[in-house]
Amino acid sequence: MELKLVEIENPNELNFILGQTHFIKTVEDLHEVLVTTVPGIKFGLAFCESSGPALIRRSGTDETLVDLAVKNAQSIGAGHTFIIFLDGSFPINVLNAVKAVPEVCHIICATANPVQVVVAQTEQGRGILGVIDGVSPKGVETEVDIKDRKNFLRTIGYKL
Numbered sequence: 001m002e003l004k005l006v007e008i009e010n011p012n013e014l015n016f017i018l019g020q021t022h023f024i025k026t027v028e029d030l031h032e033v034l035v036t037t038v039p040g041i042k043f044g045l046a047f048c049e050s051s052g053p054a055l056i057r058r059s060g061t062d063e064t065l066v067d068l069a070v071k072n073a074q075s076i077g078a079g080h081t082f083i084i085f086l087d088g089s090f091p092i093n094v095l096n097a098v099k100a101v102p103e104v105c106h107i108i109c110a111t112a113n114p115v116q117v118v119v120a121q122t123e124q125g126r127g128i129l130g131v132i133d134g135v136s137p138k139g140v141e142t143e144v145d146i147k148d149r150k151n152f153l154r155t156i157g158y159k160l
Helices: 024-038 064-077 091-099 143-155
Strands: 002-007 016-019 040-047 056-060 081-087 105-112 117-121 126-133
Touching: 016 091, 016 117, 016 126, 024 040, 024 056, 024 081, 024 091, 040 064, 056 064, 064 081, 064 126, 105 117, 105 126, 117 143
Parallel strands: none
Antiparallel strands: 002 117, 016 081, 016 105, 040 056, 040 081, 117 126
């Protein structure tokens, strides 16, 4: 077995969701849940099929985001994984709906941070062991940091 680090290509620091699923109809079901959860959502989705023709299945409402999802799915190359890139919305807006799709096994990460995917390569194929999401903590928040965090959440409309 060989371990590889695959960096998620995300030039515009978009939010994305990386997960594992188990069935070819995932593409249609994820597409449907995204467009019904956030009307007018802009997203690109790619799913790595792991049997039969073993194709990267794709869908979305924005061709640039679809292309970005496909490019990252090709780099990761792990069966039964999916990646969704979002523009103008956040994982918090769709994550529960995505998790509720019957084929979705689990979410590996949902972030806009720089991400490295830890991939195991065997003679059979590839699998995701985990991710490095962002950077390591630089310290513990102070009272000023707490105030800044609370103000930020209110500024972006997530708290009253």
